[in-house]
Amino acid sequence: MCGIVAYIGHREAYPLIIKGLKRLEYRGYDSAGVALLTDTGLNVYKKKGKVSDLEQSLGEEQLSSHIGIGHTRWATHGEPNDRNAHPHYSHTQKLAIIHNGIIENYGAIKLNLQNKGYAFHSDTDSEVFVNFIEDIQKETYCSLEEAVRLAMQEVVGAYAIVLINREEPGTLIAARKGSPLVIGVGEGEYFFASDATPIIEYTNEVIYLDDFQIAVVREGELTVKNIENIVLSPYIQHIELELEAIEKGGYEHFMLKEIFEQPRSVKDCFRGRVNADEGHLVLGGLREYLDDIAKSQRIVIVACGTSWHAGLVAEYVFEELARIPVEVEYASEFRYRNPIIKEGDVVIAISQSGETMDTLAAIELAKSKGAIILGVCNAVGSSIPRTTHAGAYTHAGPEIGVASTKAFTAQVSVLTLMAIAVARRKGILHEDTFRRFLFELERIPEKIEKVLKNAEKIKEISALFSEARNFIYLGRGLNFPVALEGALKLKEISYIHAEGYPAAEMKHGPIALIDEDMPVVFIATRDQSYEKIVSNIQEVKARKGKVIAVVTEGDKLIPTMADHVIEIPITHEVLTPLLSVIPLQLLSYHIAVMRGCNVDQPRNLAKSVTVE
Numbered sequence: 001m002c003g004i005v006a007y008i009g010h011r012e013a014y015p016l017i018i019k020g021l022k023r024l025e026y027r028g029y030d031s032a033g034v035a036l037l038t039d040t041g042l043n044v045y046k047k048k049g050k051v052s053d054l055e056q057s058l059g060e061e062q063l064s065s066h067i068g069i070g071h072t073r074w075a076t077h078g079e080p081n082d083r084n085a086h087p088h089y090s091h092t093q094k095l096a097i098i099h100n101g102i103i104e105n106y107g108a109i110k111l112n113l114q115n116k117g118y119a120f121h122s123d124t125d126s127e128v129f130v131n132f133i134e135d136i137q138k139e140t141y142c143s144l145e146e147a148v149r150l151a152m153q154e155v156v157g158a159y160a161i162v163l164i165n166r167e168e169p170g171t172l173i174a175a176r177k178g179s180p181l182v183i184g185v186g187e188g189e190y191f192f193a194s195d196a197t198p199i200i201e202y203t204n205e206v207i208y209l210d211d212f213q214i215a216v217v218r219e220g221e222l223t224v225k226n227i228e229n230i231v232l233s234p235y236i237q238h239i240e241l242e243l244e245a246i247e248k249g250g251y252e253h254f255m256l257k258e259i260f261e262q263p264r265s266v267k268d269c270f271r272g273r274v275n276a277d278e279g280h281l282v283l284g285g286l287r288e289y290l291d292d293i294a295k296s297q298r299i300v301i302v303a304c305g306t307s308w309h310a311g312l313v314a315e316y317v318f319e320e321l322a323r324i325p326v327e328v329e330y331a332s333e334f335r336y337r338n339p340i341i342k343e344g345d346v347v348i349a350i351s352q353s354g355e356t357m358d359t360l361a362a363i364e365l366a367k368s369k370g371a372i373i374l375g376v377c378n379a380v381g382s383s384i385p386r387t388t389h390a391g392a393y394t395h396a397g398p399e400i401g402v403a404s405t406k407a408f409t410a411q412v413s414v415l416t417l418m419a420i421a422v423a424r425r426k427g428i429l430h431e432d433t434f435r436r437f438l439f440e441l442e443r444i445p446e447k448i449e450k451v452l453k454n455a456e457k458i459k460e461i462s463a464l465f466s467e468a469r470n471f472i473y474l475g476r477g478l479n480f481p482v483a484l485e486g487a488l489k490l491k492e493i494s495y496i497h498a499e500g501y502p503a504a505e506m507k508h509g510p511i512a513l514i515d516e517d518m519p520v521v522f523i524a525t526r527d528q529s530y531e532k533i534v535s536n537i538q539e540v541k542a543r544k545g546k547v548i549a550v551v552t553e554g555d556k557l558i559p560t561m562a563d564h565v566i567e568i569p570i571t572h573e574v575l576t577p578l579l580s581v582i583p584l585q586l587l588s589y590h591i592a593v594m595r596g597c598n599v600d601q602p603r604n605l606a607k608s609v610t611v612e
């Protein structure tokens with residue numbers, strides 16, 4: 001939530017920051033702002049709305065500067081308006097701050113500052129933070145970085161901040177706890193951002209700042225310290241991120257591009273891991289833990305949103321193949337219970353961004369109870385992979401559209417590989433079945449390609465339902481989480497109310513909703529519950545509901561009952577979600593576009609949720 005960008009060096013800071021903010025808009029787009037140090041002083045420009053609204057509002061302003069900070073906001077404290085937009089000045093306007101995160105004890109600090117005569121011009125916790133820093137500096141006559149360090153010892157919550165100081169034009173100060181912060185190291189220039197996407201155009205050398213670290217750039221030199229004031233030697237990492245991976249590449253929206261990228265992203269996920277000819281399945285990052293997982297009595301999966309749905313698919317797959325009991329928990333619920341975790345239990349955290357606050361907190365809790373923590377993440381170098389014992393990246397590449405698509409199929413792919421590997425290690429997966437899995441896995445990308453060929457037909461179906469007010473999604477077994485995911489995609493981007501249910505649960509409530517205006521999407525592929533779901537379709541038709549069915553190629557029966565049918569190729573039952581989810585992604589995409597919604601940046605949402 002919230003994206004931050006800052007620059008200090010020889011380039012023009014303003015265009016660079018604006019471009020960077022546009023890349024980070026997936027993190028929030030309630031307001032945007034920049035602060036630049038120019039000949040006329042420290043100037044803040046901010047505006048409710050998107051980065052482009054800010055750009056337009058500035059028109060021909062003279063904005064030449066080589067040092068600046070910028071922010072794109074997902075509102076937490078205070079409604080989205082100009083006043084609450086970042087950057088925030090301190091009381092004397094000597095400092096300006098950009099902040100991603102939440103300061104939980106800001107109320108008490110604010111009261112204290114108000115008693116000392118500080119006036120506030122916004123409702124944000126961030127304005128309190130910058131004034132707190134200024135006040136410490138005033139009271140103790142210390143340097144600004146020392147004031148930041150002392151403030152960090154007092155504030156409770158999460159933050160990535162960058163400060164700019166009118167009185168030190170060659171200096172930028174950044175700090176982090178809980179929210180991500182990457183520093184790009186160029187030739188005599190430094191970039192700060194919430195992720196590497198604003199940076200890679202200029203340099204591939206980056207430092208991922210850790211919690212309780214402070215970075216200071218002064219007169220072209222970078223120093224990183226910890227909260228004990230000890231100077232550190234940060235690890236400079238070389239990242240391989242192609243610019244085209246974060247651009248639209250001719251598609252109208254990132255979401256559509258990402259849906260169509262899935263044959264490639266799933267292939268990338270299998271690359272070097274699956275080899276059917278040689279009968280190999282290797283997950284390098286898990287090698288040392290495979291025995292522990294195989295011996296574990298229980299696996300707990302923690303995740304949020306779409307990643308939680310991937311976890312539900314994994315529950316079926318692990319139990320089916322590896323015969324280990326699995327529980328799937330919302331990270332936010334898990335962390336606030338007193339969950340029973342025993343030493344040796346395996347906890348798998350799934351997260352596209354690798355930054356979700358609740359998932360991170362769930363990991364810390366499980367770790368403190370002695371569990372083995374594994375991560376399944378997409379964003380390389382993000383916080384979750386750095387806190388887990390081991391894990392496997394999904395290799396889907398950057399996902400920019402707020403609604404998750406290719407990250408989901410990549411998560412399911414990795415989790416399936418894990419389940420197969422564990423089953424194999426336990427000695428309960430026969431060589432022939434194992435080989436058949438590998439063979440079938442290698443065919444998944446081309447089968448996804450085939451599903452994508454139905455895009456036009458799905459668009460036509462979408463046109464018939466774009467005005468619907470409600471939708472129900474039903475599936476059984478592995479297709480139940482797919483139904484949940486289909487419903488989530490639709491509500492996220494089209495704002496149509498949609499619910500996913502296990503098909504058999506329909507008669508315990510949702511059936512009351514069915515009439516001639518209710519579209520019901522069935523994920524009804526050929527599997528062990530096929531006959532049962534056929535009955536469920538009939539139950540809906542008997543009540544005049546409109547049925548859209550995702551079926552296995554060649555199905556002769558369901559097309560005689562359903563109003564609309566979308567075929568997917570046959571595959572192993574366990575791998576079906578990798579195919580059956582694709583038509584649902586396209587359905588929600590087209591419906592949202594037809595309704596005139598902003599599919600890449602749906603209202604109220606953010607891609608990376610770094611607040612509770």
Ligand code: G6P
Pocket residue numbers: 304305306307350351352353354355356359402403404605606607608609
């Ligand atoms: C947000 C995003 C979802 C995502 C969820 C979990 O709500 O909009 O698309 O599924 O966070 O995020 P994670 O990065 O942990 O997978």
